[in-house]
Amino acid sequence: MIKTVDLTKKYDELYAIQDINLDLQAGDLFGFIGPNGAGKTTTMKILATLLQPSSGEAYVCGHSIYREPKEIRRLVGYMPDFFGVYDDMKVIEYLEFFAAAYRISGAKRREVCNEKLALVDLDFKRDAFASTLSRGQTQRLGLARVLLHEPQVLLLDEPLSGLDPRARIEMRAVLRRLGEQGKTIMVSSHILPELADMCNKVGIIDRGVMGFNGTVADVIKKVRPRVVLHIEVAGDQQAAANKLRENRLVESVDLTPPLLTVTLREGIEEYAELSTLLISAGFPLKLFREEEVNLESAFMLLTKGLGVRT
Numbered sequence: 001m002i003k004t005v006d007l008t009k010k011y012d013e014l015y016a017i018q019d020i021n022l023d024l025q026a027g028d029l030f031g032f033i034g035p036n037g038a039g040k041t042t043t044m045k046i047l048a049t050l051l052q053p054s055s056g057e058a059y060v061c062g063h064s065i066y067r068e069p070k071e072i073r074r075l076v077g078y079m080p081d082f083f084g085v086y087d088d089m090k091v092i093e094y095l096e097f098f099a100a101a102y103r104i105s106g107a108k109r110r111e112v113c114n115e116k117l118a119l120v121d122l123d124f125k126r127d128a129f130a131s132t133l134s135r136g137q138t139q140r141l142g143l144a145r146v147l148l149h150e151p152q153v154l155l156l157d158e159p160l161s162g163l164d165p166r167a168r169i170e171m172r173a174v175l176r177r178l179g180e181q182g183k184t185i186m187v188s189s190h191i192l193p194e195l196a197d198m199c200n201k202v203g204i205i206d207r208g209v210m211g212f213n214g215t216v217a218d219v220i221k222k223v224r225p226r227v228v229l230h231i232e233v234a235g236d237q238q239a240a241a242n243k244l245r246e247n248r249l250v251e252s253v254d255l256t257p258p259l260l261t262v263t264l265r266e267g268i269e270e271y272a273e274l275s276t277l278l279i280s281a282g283f284p285l286k287l288f289r290e291e292e293v294n295l296e297s298a299f300m301l302l303t304k305g306l307g308v309r310t
């Protein structure tokens with residue numbers, strides 16, 4: 001659905017993006033993560049055919065951005081990071097205005113607008129003035145707008161930025177729903193944890209260079225190749241530590257009473273047998289869980305040293 005080959009955009013000597021390679025399929029929800037100025041907007045604008053790259057290729061649903069931009073515009077819904085709404089228009093009027101621009105006419109127009117408002121959970125605001133909407137509601141209205149022409153591909157530039165926690169949860173729910181409809185969605189953010197639980201793939205970009213492109217599980221593996229468990233047992237903790245050290249899955253055990261920190265050997269991801277082992281050896285479990293990877297520090301690690309700009 002989206003494919004880029006060595007996509008590059010230069011402004012004089014500055015690489016806004018350099019050799020970006022993406023391959024996204026139908027139903028992919030791709031989190032495009034990077035700090036300010038990383039190149040996210042540049043990439044999205046090129047895919048939306050609003051900006052020409054300096055070199056490289058990009059295809060959307062098989063159409064080249066150079067040769068078939070009109071086809072691409074029909075298939076893409078692009079929501080920029082900042083957009084205005086017309087203050088003197090009601091929500092439904094705003095949508096109908098754009099539906100008319102897409103040449104959706106007559107009874108169909110009202111029907112499509114109502115359907116998209118419901119999809120973004122904004123039907124209760126249909127007769128409110130756009131100027132009275134909260135930031136989260138305005139973002140959802142913007143999303144409804146880019147859905148009017150039934151795009152296959154959505155390019156959403158920081159749709160979660162500036163939203164309070166509740167509005168984020170609501171927006172994420174809407175994005176998941178759209179992903180379930182089989183659309184290909186690229187959504188950008190500064191913050192990896194914000195997108196990690198929602199996206200099946202993530203790309204991490206910094207200063208124009210994509211340092212990582214894969215699944216969230218791959219991110220975790222990359223920053224922490226070994227699974228770490230936190231375990232607490234009732235009874236003799238030292239004996240429990242020794243028991244674990246004998247196990248072939250275990251690389252090391254650190255005991256800082258009452259916590260056992262158990263590092264598994266590289267590549268080991270299945271460890272249920274360790275809980276059975278402890279219980280059957282007479283160590284009832286008080287705690288047994290995998291240490292969570294701090295996605296914020298994973299992000300810092302993965303962007304460290306990326307991209308040298310000239």
Ligand SMILES: Nc1ncnc2c1ncn2[C@@H]1O[C@H](COP(=O)(O)OP(=O)(O)OP(=O)(O)O)[C@@H](O)[C@H]1O
Nearest residue numbers: 011015016034035036037038039040041042043081
């Ligand atoms: N028209 C332009 N002329 C010169 N440089 C530009 C232009 N547009 C973007 N850039 C530069 O290209 C780089 C990438 O910018 P881009 O807007 O793609 O980043 P971004 O990841 O979207 O950042 P943000 O999170 O702040 O929106 C930045 O260094 C920016 O200053």
